[in-house]
Amino acid sequence: xxxxxxxxxxxxxxxxxxxxxxxxxxxxxxxxxxxxxxxxxxxxxxxxxxxxxxxxxxxxxxxxxxxxxxxxxxxxxxxxxxxxxxxxxxxxxxxxxxxxxxxxxxxxxxxxxxxxxxxxxxxxxxxxxxxxxxxxxxxxxxxxxxxxxxxxxxxxxxxxxxxxxxxxxxxxxxxxxxxxxxxxxxxxxxxxxxxxxxxxxxxxxxxxxxxxxxxxxxxxxxxxxxxxxxxxxxxxxxxxxxxxxxxxxxxxxxxxxxxxxxxxxxxxxxxxxxxxxxxxxxxxxxxxxxxxxxxxxxxxxxxxxxxxxxxxxxxxxxxxxxxxxxxxxxxxxxxxxxxxxxxxxxxxxxxxxxxxxxxxxxxxxxxxxxxxxxxxxxxxxxxxxxxxxxxxxxxxxxxxxxxxxxxxxxxxxxxxxxxxxxxxxxxxxxxxxxxxxxxxxxxxxxxxxxxxxxxxxxxxxxxxxxxxxxxxxxxxxxxxxxxxxxxxxxxxxxxxxxxxxxxxxxxxxxxxxxxxxxxxxxxxxxxxxxxxxxxxxxxxxxxxxxxxxxxxxxxxxxxxxxxxxxxxxxxxxxxxxxxxxxxxxxxxxxxxxxxxxxxxxxxxxxxxxxxxxxxxxxxxxxxxxxxxxxxxxxxxxxxxxxxxxxxxxxxxxxxxxxxxxxxxxxxxxxxxxxxx
Numbered sequence: 001x002x003x004x005x006x007x008x009x010x011x012x013x014x015x016x017x018x019x020x021x022x023x024x025x026x027x028x029x030x031x032x033x034x035x036x037x038x039x040x041x042x043x044x045x046x047x048x049x050x051x052x053x054x055x056x057x058x059x060x061x062x063x064x065x066x067x068x069x070x071x072x073x074x075x076x077x078x079x080x081x082x083x084x085x086x087x088x089x090x091x092x093x094x095x096x097x098x099x100x101x102x103x104x105x106x107x108x109x110x111x112x113x114x115x116x117x118x119x120x121x122x123x124x125x126x127x128x129x130x131x132x133x134x135x136x137x138x139x140x141x142x143x144x145x146x147x148x149x150x151x152x153x154x155x156x157x158x159x160x161x162x163x164x165x166x167x168x169x170x171x172x173x174x175x176x177x178x179x180x181x182x183x184x185x186x187x188x189x190x191x192x193x194x195x196x197x198x199x200x201x202x203x204x205x206x207x208x209x210x211x212x213x214x215x216x217x218x219x220x221x222x223x224x225x226x227x228x229x230x231x232x233x234x235x236x237x238x239x240x241x242x243x244x245x246x247x248x249x250x251x252x253x254x255x256x257x258x259x260x261x262x263x264x265x266x267x268x269x270x271x272x273x274x275x276x277x278x279x280x281x282x283x284x285x286x287x288x289x290x291x292x293x294x295x296x297x298x299x300x301x302x303x304x305x306x307x308x309x310x311x312x313x314x315x316x317x318x319x320x321x322x323x324x325x326x327x328x329x330x331x332x333x334x335x336x337x338x339x340x341x342x343x344x345x346x347x348x349x350x351x352x353x354x355x356x357x358x359x360x361x362x363x364x365x366x367x368x369x370x371x372x373x374x375x376x377x378x379x380x381x382x383x384x385x386x387x388x389x390x391x392x393x394x395x396x397x398x399x400x401x402x403x404x405x406x407x408x409x410x411x412x413x414x415x416x417x418x419x420x421x422x423x424x425x426x427x428x429x430x431x432x433x434x435x436x437x438x439x440x441x442x443x444x445x446x447x448x449x450x451x452x453x454x455x456x457x458x459x460x461x462x463x464x465x466x467x468x469x470x471x472x473x474x475x476x477x478x479x480x481x482x483x484x485x486x487x488x489x490x491x492x493x494x495x496x497x498x499x500x501x502x503x504x505x506x507x508x509x510x511x512x513x514x515x516x517x518x519x520x521x522x523x524x525x526x527x528x529x530x531x532x533x534x535x536x537x538x539x540x541x542x543x544x545x546x547x548x549x550x551x552x553x554x555x556x557x558x559x560x561x562x563x564x565x566x567x568x569x570x571x572x573x574x575x576x577x578x579x580x581x582x583x584x585x586x587x588x589x590x591x592x593x594x595x596x597x598x599x600x601x602x603x604x605x606x607x608x609x610x611x612x613x614x615x616x617x618x619x620x621x622x623x624x625x626x627x628x629x630x631x632x633x634x635x636x637x638x639x640x641x642x643x644x645x646x647x648x649x650x651x652x653x654x655x656x657x658x659x660x661x662x663x664x665x666x667x668x669x670x671x672x673x674x675x676x
Contacts (some may be wrong), residue, residue, distance in 0.1 A: 023442055085135075093174075169202075277313055297571065299472065305468055313462055336432070383416055458470065464544045626672075
């Protein structure tokens with residue numbers, strides 16, 4: 001080998017060593033990528049699914065998903081299908097009660113969420129002899145269907161299906177303080193008849209502004225009499241009819257639910273997108289009182305951080321908050337029933353039941369978790385719950401109390417109103433009023449409705465606060481006739497977190513719900529906003545957004561706000577902020593202080609004072625008119641005042657004024673976001 005060749009040989013050796021290094025490095029990196037990113041992870045829900053997997057043929061739509069609902073009805077020999085459209089859980093609860101009634105009579109039936117099924121299958125219901133379909137549907141907001149029933153209403157609005165030979169009945173739920181009272185139930189009833197279906201029984205209507213329980217019970221009693229006659233039923237099953245079976249986990253499984261709405265560990269492993277099934281745990285960054293110290297009431301300003309959530313919202317949207325029940329009430333129920341609330345349990349659909357769900361709430365979980373996160377323990381117990389408790393009283397005196405409040409007819413309804421409604425009794429109150437009553441806690445968990453999310457108008461604009469959501473909420477504390485101190489479930493829980501702001505446990509499960517409350521697309525269009533009290537919340541967001549547009553040099557129409565409160569020096573919320581916007585020229589502010597003078601002054605009175613200007617904005621400048629707040633009185637008064645302004649300033653007849661206002665609503669220029 002020559003001297004000239006030696007460097008070449010050495011270079012070759014170097015290349016060989018470098019290749020091995022690279023190969024080893026690639027192998028090592030590949031292993032790291034596999035181990036941390038590609039390796040199959042253990043599914044924390046697998047163990048739960050093992051608990052739920054039973055050697056049974058269940059009628060639950062969750063565990064028997066083969067074929068359509070008609071196929072399953074034929075296979076299971078079901079005669080009745082019950083569809084529910086529910087936003088707050090009441091329609092779902094009424095549906096479950098009807099299902100139990102019919103099963104007790106010997107009529108096999110199933111309960112169905114319309115969101116999960118193809119409604120075209122209704123045309124096949126006639127294939128089942130002596131079949132019947134029931135619709136228990138609520139009207140939500142300003143005449144809208146509930147979220148889960150929207151696909152069904154879309155289908156009914158568009159279909160020309162032939163439903164001849166199909167028998168149906170409808171019970172609808174609504175609130176008379178709203179303009180479109182029970183409109184969805186009425187639409188279902190009318191449309192089914194138009195499609196050729198036969199009305200099996202008259203439509204029932206429940207009014208949540210009155211006593212919706214009494215409305216339902218009266219209709220249910222008459223409906224069941226009609227069922228007995230038409231189906232020639234002479235007897236029915238006695239005793240308790242359970243939909244779910246209790247399973248106690250001893251020892252408890254490694255993974256249990258801790259309040260998550262659907263899937264395990266979602267509170268520990270937060271991943272977007274965030275929605276009703278996967279809420280975001282938003283930290284409270286600011287929590288302060290808006291009322292002055294001399295006020296005898298309270299209103300909170302709460303800011304929730306969303307910087308790392310990828311949540312997006314628009315001015316006017318709602319934030320949904322998943323609340324928790326009062327911990328003292330939860331512990332008191334456990335002590336009263338002598339139950340260890342740490343016990344981990346599951347409620348599984350029984351073999352011969354058809355509740356539509358494998359579990360009534362996420363299982364397995366502890367009794368404490370179920371009572372804290374999943375079950376409504378604050379509302380007044382309905383008659384079906386009280387009736388199921390009679391057999392668990394050991395004294396005739398206590399049994400007679402429950403028999404009297406659940407008796408059919410006017411006498412029973414009057415007793416229920418006296419003992420439960422007028423007294424403001426919840427579950428714990430009933431247990432304390434009847435010392436011998438000792439029901440199993442799992443029965444109560446099955447019978448009581450689910451704890452529902454609460455919706456709050458977002459009081460901030462994402463243009464000004466992209467990384468936070470502001471909530472403006474009044475806290476309502478009261479004393480019932482029985483002497484119990486009560487308060488709102490969600491607001492009292494949020495209020496209790498004030499001292500823990502900055503701690504990791506001061507977090508609230510939330511998601512965003514879109515609203516119809518929207519600013520005009522063209523900022524030059526004027527807006528008139530009427531929002532007394534916490535009805536100011538969405539309009540605070542509107543004012544912020546239009547102020548920023550004006551600061552950026554955009555042409556912005558008049559932004560006019562009518563706010564109302566009791567006194568200037570007690571409950572004038574966001575006073576300095578509103579005044580600063582008014583001083584800058586971004587806001588025309590009018591405030592009604594109802595109790596600062598001898599006679600009461602409300603926002604509707606200020607509207608009348610400004611009638612000429614308001615009519616000019618509406619009739620000439622196409623202003624948008626918004627109302628937010630109390631539906632029972634304020635929203636009605638404002639609507640009546642707007643009607644009066646149209647008649648007097650617009651020189652219209654009553655009929656013409658009504659048509660004009662209706663046209664504004666149809667075109668999205670008059671929007672109401674009210675609650676009762």
